Structure formats: C-alpha cells, structure tokens
Amino acid sequence: MTDTLYYQPKSVDEALQIKAELGAEGTFLAGGTDVVVGIRKGKLKVARTIDLSQVPGLDGIRRHDGFLEIGAMTTHKALEQHDVPAALAQSCETVGGPQIRYLGTVGGQIGTASPAGDVSVALIALKADVELRSAARGTRRLPLDEVFVGPGKTVIADDEMVTRVFVPLGRRSDFYKIGKRDAVAISLVMAAASVGPAGDVAIAIGCVAPVPLRIKRAEALLDARGLSDEAVDEAATIAREDCSPISDHRGGADYRRAMAGTLTKRLLSRLREVTPVKAKPAESSAEVA
Amino acid sequence: MSSGPPIRRRPTGPVRPGQQPQVNVIGRSIRRFDGKGKVTGETPFGGDLAGPEAYTALVIRSPHPHCEIEDVELAAARAIPGVVAIFTGDDIGGTNRHGLIRRDQEVFSRRARFMGDCLGLIVAATPKIAQRALEAVKVSYKELPIVATMDDALAEGSYPLHETGNVLSTELIRRGDADSALAESDVVVNTETRTQCVDHAFLDREAGMAYMEDGVVTIYASGQWIHEERRLVALALGLPQERVRIIQPATGGAFGGREDISIQIYLGLAALKLDHPVRIEYTREESMIARHKRHPIRIEYTLGATREGVLTAAKVRILSDEGAYASTGPAVLRKAVSHCTGPYRVPNIHADGVAVFTNNNPTGAMRGFGACQLAIAYESAIVELSRVLKIDVVELKRINLLDDGEGVTTDQKIPVVGVRDCMEAALRRIGWDKRSYETPAPHLRRGYGVSTICFGVGYGDGFPDASRARVRMADDGVVEVFTGGVDFGQGLHSLAAQIAAKELGVDPLAVRVVASDTHRTPESGSSSATRQTVFTGNAVRLAASEVAGQLLDVAAAYTGLHWDDLELRGNAIAAKHDIAGHEDRTVVLPLRQAVRLGRERGYALDVESCFKPRTVAKQKGTGKSPRAFITYMFASHVAEVLVDIETGEVKVARIVAAHDVGKAINPQQVEGQIEGGVVQGLGMALMEEVVSEGGFMKNASFTDYIIPTIVDTPTIEALVIERDDPEGPYGARGVGEPGLIGTPPAILGAIADAIGTQVHETPANAERVWKAIKRSERAGDGASA
Numbered sequence A: 001m002t003d004t005l006y007y008q009p010k011s012v013d014e015a016l017q018i019k020a021e022l023g024a025e026g027t028f029l030a031g032g033t034d035v036v037v038g039i040r041k042g043k044l045k046v047a048r049t050i051d052l053s054q055v056p057g058l059d060g061i062r063r064h065d066g067f068l069e070i071g072a073m074t075t076h077k078a079l080e081q082h083d084v085p086a087a088l089a090q091s092c093e094t095v096g097g098p099q100i101r102y103l104g105t106v107g108g109q110i111g112t113a114s115p116a117g118d119v120s121v122a123l124i125a126l127k128a129d130v131e132l133r134s135a136a137r138g139t140r141r142l143p144l145d146e147v148f149v150g151p152g153k154t155v156i157a158d159d160e161m162v163t164r165v166f167v168p169l170g171r172r173s174d175f176y177k178i179g180k181r182d183a184v185a186i187s188l189v190m191a192a193a194s195v196g197p198a199g200d201v202a203i204a205i206g207c208v209a210p211v212p213l214r215i216k217r218a219e220a221l222l223d224a225r226g227l228s229d230e231a232v233d234e235a236a237t238i239a240r241e242d243c244s245p246i247s248d249h250r251g252g253a254d255y256r257r258a259m260a261g262t263l264t265k266r267l268l269s270r271l272r273e274v275t276p277v278k279a280k281p282a283e284s285s286a287e288v289a
Numbered sequence B: 001m002s003s004g005p006p007i008r009r010r011p012t013g014p015v016r017p018g019q020q021p022q023v024n025v026i027g028r029s030i031r032r033f034d035g036k037g038k039v040t041g042e043t044p045f046g047g048d049l050a051g052p053e054a055y056t057a058l059v060i061r062s063p064h065p066h067c068e069i070e071d072v073e074l075a076a077a078r079a080i081p082g083v084v085a086i087f088t089g090d091d092i093g094g095t096n097r098h099g100l101i102r103r104d105q106e107v108f109s110r111r112a113r114f115m116g117d118c119l120g121l122i123v124a125a126t127p128k129i130a131q132r133a134l135e136a137v138k139v140s141y142k143e144l145p146i147v148a149t150m151d152d153a154l155a156e157g158s159y160p161l162h163e164t165g166n167v168l169s170t171e172l173i174r175r176g177d178a179d180s181a182l183a184e185s186d187v188v189v190n191t192e193t194r195t196q197c198v199d200h201a202f203l204d205r206e207a208g209m210a211y212m213e214d215g216v217v218t219i220y221a222s223g224q225w226i227h228e229e230r231r232l233v234a235l236a237l238g239l240p241q242e243r244v245r246i247i248q249p250a251t252g253g254a255f256g257g258r259e260d261i262s263i264q265i266y267l268g269l270a271a272l273k274l275d276h277p278v279r280i281e282y283t284r285e286e287s288m289i290a291r292h293k294r295h296p297i298r299i300e301y302t303l304g305a306t307r308e309g310v311l312t313a314a315k316v317r318i319l320s321d322e323g324a325y326a327s328t329g330p331a332v333l334r335k336a337v338s339h340c341t342g343p344y345r346v347p348n349i350h351a352d353g354v355a356v357f358t359n360n361n362p363t364g365a366m367r368g369f370g371a372c373q374l375a376i377a378y379e380s381a382i383v384e385l386s387r388v389l390k391i392d393v394v395e396l397k398r399i400n401l402l403d404d405g406e407g408v409t410t411d412q413k414i415p416v417v418g419v420r421d422c423m424e425a426a427l428r429r430i431g432w433d434k435r436s437y438e439t440p441a442p443h444l445r446r447g448y449g450v451s452t453i454c455f456g457v458g459y460g461d462g463f464p465d466a467s468r469a470r471v472r473m474a475d476d477g478v479v480e481v482f483t484g485g486v487d488f489g490q491g492l493h494s495l496a497a498q499i500a501a502k503e504l505g506v507d508p509l510a511v512r513v514v515a516s517d518t519h520r521t522p523e524s525g526s527s528s529a530t531r532q533t534v535f536t537g538n539a540v541r542l543a544a545s546e547v548a549g550q551l552l553d554v555a556a557a558y559t560g561l562h563w564d565d566l567e568l569r570g571n572a573i574a575a576k577h578d579i580a581g582h583e584d585r586t587v588v589l590p591l592r593q594a595v596r597l598g599r600e601r602g603y604a605l606d607v608e609s610c611f612k613p614r615t616v617a618k619q620k621g622t623g624k625s626p627r628a629f630i631t632y633m634f635a636s637h638v639a640e641v642l643v644d645i646e647t648g649e650v651k652v653a654r655i656v657a658a659h660d661v662g663k664a665i666n667p668q669q670v671e672g673q674i675e676g677g678v679v680q681g682l683g684m685a686l687m688e689e690v691v692s693e694g695g696f697m698k699n700a701s702f703t704d705y706i707i708p709t710i711v712d713t714p715t716i717e718a719l720v721i722e723r724d725d726p727e728g729p730y731g732a733r734g735v736g737e738p739g740l741i742g743t744p745p746a747i748l749g750a751i752a753d754a755i756g757t758q759v760h761e762t763p764a765n766a767e768r769v770w771k772a773i774k775r776s777e778r779a780g781d782g783a784s785a
C-alpha cells in the first residue's frame, strides 16, 4: 500500500483502479458536503481520499432512450436549473441552501444513504435506476430502492462507484418536505410520488425508516384499483403501517408516522389532478389582507 | 380614542460624511461608523486578534452532567511536546469563583453540575496540540443523581445541587384580594403555558486573547459589562482591579449571552501564569454547551373577568428552570413576576414564582428575560378569555389596557402608557377591519394575532444602576466621547456620538468615540435590560451639555455677548438670533479656536457625568414598588400566519410591530432593533429549542439547533411611535428587547385564530400545532380538515 492520502484521478477507469486497490480504505470525495462535515465532526474516519472533481464525463444530464441520464457528479443546483421531473426538481430545491446545492451531488446523495436524503426519496418515487461500475466487473444497473440497506449502508461494493442514475421520462410526480424551517433543514418527514403513463404509481417516504422507504404494498393496491378516494385513503393507511419511525430531538415517531399517511394522501390526490400544484403554502398574503 | 401621536416618517436619508452638519441631529438615521468595516470584513473580531506566537488555551469540561471529580489525570497530556501548561484549581490565586448575583460557580470545578463545567485549562503551542492533549486527559469521577427537570428538583428527597437546596429564589406579588375577586368573577379561565430553553445563537463565538503589559493582565474578550467582568476576573484570580484590564473587541451579537463570564478568567489566568499571549476560541458546540440559556418557564395562569370583559383578578404560578447555577436567575424571576399581568389593568393579583436548580445549562439573561415568557402566558390567558366571553380579542384589549398614569403589576404608576397608540397603529397598518381569511387551498387556514406588551427599562428594583460618560474637547477641536458601555452590534457607540454631536453642534461622524476599555473609559454599566439609550445616553448628554456650557462661557468672555445669546452650531459658536452687531446669526468663534482660548483660560473642557436614577426596592410581603423601573416600554405586534391544518406547519406571512420608543434618536437603528427582535421572536415562537435529556444537550450545533433563515422571515413593518419619555434623553425610552417580547404571543395568537385552539407550549412547531389540532378535533371543536 502506498503512503498517498489524497488521489485526484483523471478518468473513471483510473478512479476505479485506485478504488479497487484501496477498497474500504478509500473514500470518494464528490461535493464533500457530507464527507467534510463527517470528518470535522469526527463521525467519519477517512483514511484515503479519492477526489472525483477532475474526472471528466461524470456530470451532465441528457435525455436518451426514454430516460433522463444523470451523471453521478451532477449537482443539485444543476438539476434544479434543468428541465427534470417535478419531484426531482422540488427535492433538489429543498436541499440545504444555495452553497450546499452548488456543491452537493447526486452520487454523494446516494453514497451517503441517509433516510433523510430528499433527492434519494424523489428518485425512488420516480422509479429511478442506478448504474454501478467497478474495474473488475464492469457495470451493473439496479433500482435505487434496492441500493439502500440501512443508514449509511448500501449494496455498493468496496470497489464500485455510482456512475449514473436513470430516471424514466413521462411520469407525473410531486414531492413534499416537512422541515423545521424553510431552508437548510434536515427533513422531519418527506415524501414523493409519481404516476406513470400507464397509470402505475410509486411512493417513497423519507425519515420514517432506516432507509428511504418505498411503499410497495400501497403501490400494488393503487395499481390494481387506481387513484379513487378509497384507494388513496387505504394507501395512506398502508404508509402509516409500513413505516417504522423513531423519535429524536427533531420530532416524535407518532408525528412522523401520521405524516407518512398525510403526505401519501396529499401527493396522490394532487397527482390525480392534471397539473401538479406547487407543494408549499403560498407565500405572504400581504396583498390579500 | 384619539387619532394617536404621529408615527414617524422615514427620514429623507442618512447624513453622509462631508455633508453640512445637521442642526437637528436627533431623529436622523446617521450612518453607523462601524458599519463599513463590518460589511467589508476589515473589522477584526475576538477570534482574529492573536498573533501566531500566541498559545492556545482549551477547556477540559465535565464528562457528566452531575459528578464528583475524583481525579484528573494530566501526566500523559503534559508529556505531549508543545503542551505548555495545564492549570487546575490549585493554580488559581483568588476565590476560584464567579457568578453575577451569587458567586456560586467554580472556575475549576471539583463537583460538576452541568456538562459545561470546567475541570482544567490546557495551554499549548497550537490548537492541534491542545486538542491532542485534551484527548489524553483522563477524568475519573463519581456519578451523582441527575436532577433533569423542575419536577425532579422539587420532588421529595431530591438530590440537592447546592448547599441551600434546589430552590434558588422565590418572588411574589400581592395586590388586593385575588381569591375573593376570582370567586366573584363572572368568568374564570385557566391556562398552563410552557416555554422552552433557548440559546442566544449569536454568530461570533466566544473568542479572544490576553497578554501581560506592565504587570497588567490585558484581556480582549466580548462581554456586556466590562467593569463587572474586571471585578469578577480580579476576584477569581486574587488580583487588585488595577492589574486587570478588559478591552472589548468588535462583537457579533450578545442578546444577554455574554452577561455571564465566559473566557475572561481562563485567558487572564493563562496570561498571568505564563507571561505570554494566549488565545481562546470556542467551537460552536462548545459555545452552546458552555453558555447559559433562556429560562424555560412553566406558568399556570388563572384570569377572571366580568361578563362585559373587565378583568377582575389574576392568579399566577411561575416555575422557572434555573439550571446548574444562579447566573442572573433571581433577577429574571423578579422580572417575570413583576411583569405577570403585562400592560393590563388588573386590580387583584396573587402571583408566586419559584426558581429551581437542575443539572441543565445554567439559565440567565436573554433578550426579554422573564418578561417575554410571561407575555406568552398572559396573552394566552387573554385569548382564552376572549374565546370564552365571545368578545373579540382586540375589543377585550381595548377594555383592559392601561391608560396614562395607571399602575402596572407592581402598582407602579406609569405617566406615559403608549400601548393603545401602538395597538391602534398596528391594527390600522395591517388593515384589521378588512382582514381576509382567504387561503390558496382548503388545508390552509389564515389567522391573525395581536400582542400588547410592556417592559421595565433598566435593572430597577433599587439596584444602584448607573452609567458614566466622559466628554472632552481635544486640542484639535474634535469632540471625544469616552464610555465603558459595550456595543455588540446594537449601535450604542454611534448613538453616543450622535448625542454628543447634538449638544456640541458638530457632525456626528466627526466625533471620536473611545469605548469599552476598563483602563481608559468610565463605567457605563451593562449593555442589557434595554438600558443603554436611556442610561449612557443621558450620561453623554449631561457631560456634553456641561462641556457646551464651558465653551459658551469662553465665547461670551471673548465676544462680550451674553452666553444665553450664543449656541453651538456647525463646528462653531454662533449667535442664536439676530443680535446688534451680529445680524444673520453670524459665527462668532470657530470651535477649534474656542478650545484653544478655553484651555488658555483654564477651562478643562473635559467632563465626566453620571446618570444614576433612583428606583425603589420591592416591598416585602407584596412585591409592590412605587418605582420598580425608571420607565416602561410598550409595544404591540400583529402577526398574520398561514397554518397547514393537515401537517401543522406554520408560515408567518407578515408582522407589524409598533413600539413607543419615546423618541427615535436614530430611526434606522430603532427599526433594525425591532426587525431583529421580530426574527429572534419568530425563532422562539416556532422553531428554536435546546433539547436536553438527563442533562445531556442533544442539539448543540447549528445543524440541529434551528434558528430562522431569511427564507423564514416574513414581511416586517416596524412602526415607531413617539410619545416623549419624561426621563429619557430627548424623550427616548430604549428599544432593545420588546421587539422580541411582542412576537411570540402575536404569532401564537394568530395560530389560535387560524386553528381555533391554542398551542400552549413553545416552540409551536409543526408537530405541536398538529397535536393541538388533533386534540381539539377529539374534543369536538376547532378546525376540521
């Protein structure tokens, strides 16, 4: 093993080569908004850093073959400014503040595997896939919700990295976040939902389980019965039942569980309408008064 | 109702340097002379002062909220190269104690009562080495039972945190016969309000440096009352006061959070022992763990009224979590009890307050101390009464608000009570009579809340509260003002310059202010309790007008004119009006020349004045006082909110804040104070909360301790009402704290208006609002989704 502590690969292959050599010893650095904070707080021990900022071809957004292909190094800001599905745009807009959005990336969001990852929840609800790549085995592609296994834990192997995310086009979607304030706030609960061209539904909820939670039982029910009032109510009940929130200094489990249902219902009801409305309450009504 | 006193119009614009000095300097938004350096980043703050040669000091803190320290093993840490010294209680020469009211906190603790208690001080060549040394320190300790809550503290057989037990102090008010009056009242409402623990969250963490200069321990650190800090440092270290010098660097906020000693004694000890420059800079986490907080207070309120809505009596029980040490607790409790009925006419009052020790952070001064928690409680009782009586809350206020000359809670008669003027002005501005309840979606509800509050200015209650200031004409004709009062951003130093400029007829921006240095400036008391505009403002005015008098004498002798026909204007002494031989109000003597002449004739042109008004201690047995405070501030806020009744989220759309400041000496500064108070009050109302479990703080960082951002800030309209105060300089009354105090009750009232039920616990975050809605749905009233 070398003495090098910091690597700056110039290509994906080189990055993967280094990662394969270092294994768990090597930590990818994307925007650094989680890594650097983790190091500073002493929560994250980083032996060796592999900086991805100089790797060409890892960022960018393009439409191809019915999918939006998003490079792992694409920032939240870039997504927010691009024509992307509503839930994805809205989730990106709520990440941190502008400084964080200019740095934070989709790859980093997935790598962090936080149950409070706003963008992860939106992507899961959009039925997105992730492309993982290693020097030894090449690429594999799997649904994003199958990547997360626990807080900070994923199925990404020690020699793998996230290269791209594939978001199917043509789904109507919506997102809603409850935080303690309107910017730079870790979600208390948040959810996203989408409806495909064929009427198939996907729902994901954040902060109510060890991973961003996809509510598959509710999806199956809605796929069978459509978005009728009763079906939506039942889906909300399932969302409440299927989550396993904790209480912490941000909020109580009861509230989170209740909101899992409330947001499920709210998002599904909105998706029934043709144009999804903006999620947040309207701003000042100074004019109205 | 009269149409009220004039609301001041915005001034046409700030006075710029080089512009002709204004005859009327008072009431103009003079530009702050410290503004540019702060905006451009040129101004150094406490953490920017030390050079690279300075050592770094780091505090060893308690590993447990309540423990007997058995041993602090330092050998391993001392052995690390670059570790200069590690100090403990054995090294301190004086009392090893501090505390603002009681000296009950050890500098180096042998028994820790909260997580911030200091066990020792590491001094090392660099911050990294200091950190390594800290990690090498081993503390062995015996855990003591944790007193986590007020109920724990009061429980039978609770573990005593201090020799005197777990009750720090009690307070009461007895006026009339509240029990009988309640029994005879047509309606009686009961509420229980719980306010939270709040952090000051100022941006500029505790940071500073110290060194020895000619045997004097010279400490640069930000506090709120440098002369008191010097006393405390001298006592703790066992030095005469002359050997301690405290200088306040530029300071980024205080809000009461710098009233207790923070780093001053540590810096002084290390510099003294090592005869070498030393720096300290807390991290945000350390700053939050070490610092005192706002008192969480539980208030049981019983309020009686006639059927017509006339208040008859209030019975109030107040329980305050003091945390581990007294800090300013007894004064905060007195403030709470003495403000328990706010600006209302309540003939019968029976109030009791108890402050108890726990193993939480000590609680002490914070903007609005005691008065702000009680404002939440009495306004909540008024809202409840309005609901029960079915009388609109504004009407209920109109019936019961104090008028000029009537008595507040302590029965002190207040000559000028501007609260009605404030409320009516705020209601007019918001368009109260035409307010709309329309919302963009069915799950959103709109609501409006009105608060009316009061606040006693200064320390009061017979405390020897004084400000001194010195004004001097320098030989170059420049006016110099010396004040020990600290400016942590509120603008005191600009204000002092403005007042001196007014009295001496010069450009305020040309006044030289020498401030906040215990070796060079007279004691101006604490920058707290909304007192500096009135106290230091008056002291500066007295000193400056005496210097002005001397200058007029000089000019009179020189010209042969009567001094009463002369005035100071435009850097000169001039005729006040047309006098024979001096038509067109001509200049008779330029200021610089007058100074030279004066010096030749033996005039000092150098005056120190003191403003020390009398207040009267509370009467034993009743808590009443004919003059508890020198004056009272009144204010009224109206808040408009949108509540999502499915999630409990609250968005504040607009706040109108009307304040009777007496006279706005610098209107822009007044508006700034009100706006800042509103934002901080919004944080308290909706989101801020120090969460502790068993004495361990759970959210000691800005990731987890949530304060409002610009996105959360509503439209704020500050209305400045000016009804002259008989005692204040130019009629000014002060403005620092009421902007915060008025905000939470207005927002909580607006939430209640929107959802039809009250939230009795702050912060009213989404979860609490949602729970209140669910409770009232179950009870069968209030909002339904």
Ligand SMILES: Cc1cc2nc3c(=O)[nH]c(=O)nc-3n(C[C@H](O)[C@H](O)[C@H](O)COP(=O)(O)OP(=O)(O)OC[C@H]3O[C@@H](n4cnc5c(N)ncnc54)[C@H](O)[C@@H]3O)c2cc1C
Binding pocket: A027, A028, A029, A030, A031, A032, A033, A034, A035, A036, A037, A052, A072, A073, A094, A095, A096, A097, A100, A103, A104, A105, A106, A107, A108, A109, A110, A111, A112, A116, A117, A118, A119, A156, A160, A161, A162, A163, A184, A185, A186, A187
């Ligand atoms: C003040 C602040 C506010 C925040 N607010 C929010 C918020 O509101 N919502 C939210 O969801 N998050 C928030 N975050 C968290 C963070 O910004 C996001 O998770 C962001 O997406 C992380 O991206 P990054 O590029 O900075 O990741 P980094 O910190 O660089 O990396 C994060 C992790 O992912 C790994 N990684 C990075 N790239 C790859 C890759 N290509 N393949 C495999 N692994 C990879 C890293 O090794 C590391 O383990 C906030 C953070 C801060 C500091």
